[in-house]
Amino acid sequence: MATQDALYDRIDLELSWSERDLPERERTKHVHRLHPYLGKFIPQLVETLLARYVRPGGPVLDPFAGSGTTLxxxxxxxxxxxxxxxxAFNALLMRVKTDEYNLFVLERELRDACARLDAAEPGGHEGASAYVRRWFAPRAAAELLFFRSLVDEYEHADVLRVVLARAARSARRTTHFDLDFPRAPQRGAYWCHKHKRECRPVARADHFLRRYALDTLARIRAFSRVRAKGRTASVLHGDARALGLGADHAAVLTSPPYPGLIDYHEQxxxxxxxxxxxxxxxxxxxxxxxxxxxxxxVDGVADVLRRSAEQLEDGAPVLVVVNDRRELYPSILEQAGLRLEHRVRRHVNRRTGRRAGEYFEDVLIARTSMQR
Ligand SMILES: C[S@@+](CC[C@H](N)C(=O)[O-])C[C@H]1O[C@@H](n2cnc3c(N)ncnc32)[C@H](O)[C@@H]1O
Structure with a gap:
């Protein structure tokens, strides 16, 4: 068996945090937690990689940007x-996280939507889709549909859409311990492994809508205090194999999807x-x-990495975070015309949800084969 020292020799400790070093609160600071997303990397990893490998102020491209951690x-x-x-939902979430807001207008709009929800007697849920009738209790469905009917009236409609989605996620008829991919609606009381007691599926959505509206406002405000002035993000919705990816980026920093792991639409x-x-x-x-x-x-990811690398400044790195169990990446990089310069291994200590556990992932530092 490897000794701890030998094991640590192979791991980049600067990129491996324990739960105590980096508690959930820090990993989900400000807008990173506007909405749950399974399969994101932690902001501190991006922060360290940017500082280590990307020239100060250089623009960064993430062709598989997910919930927008890189951005x-x-x-x-x-x-x-x-x-x-x-x-589409990931593109929406990224836009909401990275847009700049007039915070007074945003606060007024969120509070106004909540006040209208308080004052309303949301009607029934007639006319709701089969999905809504199956996954939400009647009152929760009526509240969500009422909130949805308001959204278009506001300047910051996309922020309200994310609040609506987050409330809908919490208000589904699911058990508390299976929010990621519930298979069938939970209609009655059940023994809850998470809370170690009998729980009941949720019947209302109004309290989630209110709570998340205020939480969203606080998170956007907190981010506005720490984001660098004058820096902006562009979000492109589409297939990275086909879209124009911009030009003159100082780095690609990405974590591609991995075969058979997570369905990014279904979640x-x-x-x-x-x-x-x-x-x-x-x-x-x-x-x-x-x-x-x-x-x-393999063809698809290679194509995206090759197209991304073509848009880089001379000498700029391609940084890929992946847990490559199938060892697909040596041929993906080769097919993309990239040369692996360095591979650092990091220990991933814990994730929330049912997939909690530990594993290792690699950061591949590559450059185009033309560069020396
Ligand atoms: C591992 S996730 C990225 C997570 C991201 N690093 C974060 O922290 O949120 C991979 C993403 O690639 C996206 N994706 C899959 N196929 C794609 C394609 N053909 N073009 C663009 N994005 C794609 C998925 O929708 C998913 O959001």
Whole structure:
């Protein structure tokens, strides 16, 4: 068995934090926690990689930007950033996290929507889709649909959409311990492994809407205090194999999806249903783990990395965070015309939710083969 010293020799301790060094509160600071997202990396990792490998102030590209961790941290560390994602809800979430707001207007709008919810007698949920009727208790559905009917009236409608989605997630008929991918609605009382007592599925959504409206405001305000002045993020919604990715980036920093692990549309199904977002899941890379799906994955990620690297300044790095169990990345990098310069291993200590546990992931530091 490896001794602890030998094990630590192979791990980059500066990139490996224990729960005590870096508690959940820090990992989910300000806008990073505007909405749950399974499969994001932690902001402190991005912060360290930017400081270590990217020239000060250089613009950063993330072609698989997800919930926008790279973009938010880039803005905090004084870089412009561009993020691409195929999933409409992720693009919405990134925009809401990185936009600049008139905070007075934002506060007035969020408080106004909550006051109207308090004053209203949300009607029934007739006319609700089959999904809404199946996954929400009647009162919760009526409250969510009422809130949805208000959203378009506001300047910061997208912020209200994210509040609505987050409240919908919490108000689904699920057990408390299976919020990530519940398979069937939970209609009656159940033994809750999380709270060690009998719990009941939620019947209302109004308290979530109010709580998340205020929490969102506080988080956007907190981020506005720490983001660098004059730095902006652009969010591109679409397939990174086909979109123009901008030019002259000082680094690519990304964590691509991995075959068969997470369905990035399905985890936010409620948001697609309530907000009427387009589902482009068929173009999501990493769906399925059959031989054919893996071959498509390798071609697709290689294509995106090659196209991204073409938009880099001379000598700029491509930084890829991945837990490559199948050892696909040596050939992905080669196919992308990238040369692996360095590989650092980090210990991932704990994640929240049912997938809690520990594992290792690598940061691949690559450059185009033309560069020396
Ligand atoms: C591992 S996640 C990125 C998480 C991100 N680092 C974060 O912290 O939130 C990978 C992302 O790639 C996106 N994706 C999958 N296929 C894509 C494609 N063809 N073009 C653009 N994005 C894609 C998924 O929707 C998912 O959000």
């Amino acid at each position: 938010v941290q880039a803005l905090e560390s004084g870089h412009d950033a561009t993020g691409v994602d195929i999933a 936010h199904r409620y948001a697609y249903e309530l907000l009427g977002l387009e589902d482009r899941g068929a173009s999501e890379l990493g769906r399925g783990a059959t031989k054919a799906a893996i071959a498509d994955y």
